[in-house]
Amino acid sequence: MSDGACTMKRLWRWRGNPLRRREDIMEAWIVLAVWAVVLAGGTLVGLLTAHAADEVFARQRAERHSVRAVVLADVPVSATKGGGTHALAGISWTASDGTTQTDKTLVDTGQKAGAEVVAWLDGRGDLATEPPSPTEAAIESGVLGTAAALGLAGTAFGAGALVRWRLDRRRIDQWGREWDLVGPRWGHKT
Structure with a gap:
């Protein structure tokens, strides 16, 4: 399969399709938004949290004495x-x-x-x-930053899954209504 075909396959949600519904396009944008939040937002939140924790630990080392x-x-x-x-x-x-x-x-x-x-x-x-040593502070800052990034990722994935579940419910209801219209016509031909 060529690179162009692989790219099109990955972006299947945006290509023209007569069976595509408005909910399908909404779902594609929701998936894209969730991944953007996870990647960009998770990185940003993780770095900010780690930096803030490192500053707190540095302040503790500066202020405390034995x-x-x-x-x-x-x-x-x-x-x-x-x-x-x-x-x-x-x-x-x-x-x-x-x-x-x-x-x-x-x-x-x-x-x-x-x-x-x-x-x-x-x-x-x-x-x-x-106060924690510089090494201990670096490790703890890294752990806190990772936890913050994972917390944001979990929240984003959870919110995305909830919205996608709601879209699935709308599609199923829509299919049910359409089947109620078409189904009785098929029953007489068998």
Whole structure:
């Protein structure tokens, strides 16, 4: 089959056909629009989401800083019900203004009172989680961007399938009405 014939076969919905109905043309444009949204919109949404997430992670790395903290009480190995490796414990640290601060955070189980741990603070001096490394941030940004692109693609395909289903229902109803007109005439010739 020649390249021109393959192209015509792929674009069958637009070629002239005496059996083509208005719904067929509408369906062809809907399929084209869905694919355009999936390809162009999915790419755009994925890139924008990944870029926004990467900026958030970069801001977290810039704003958060680590401090040395001291565990206030022993943390038993069986401190968690699920047998996890971290448990909530009280810690204290010296703030940048020289005052001693206390709060609770997750530390490794089995820590003794007075053990040093690393705690992370945000720009206001409140406890925060450790910011992701550049590699972790890149991976998470990529995953979020991919999820956003797939979400848009799923929504577009779902909306397209719903509209195409509705068009199929209209075609079936139309065929039924036409058969009601033609069918009785055929019954007498057999």
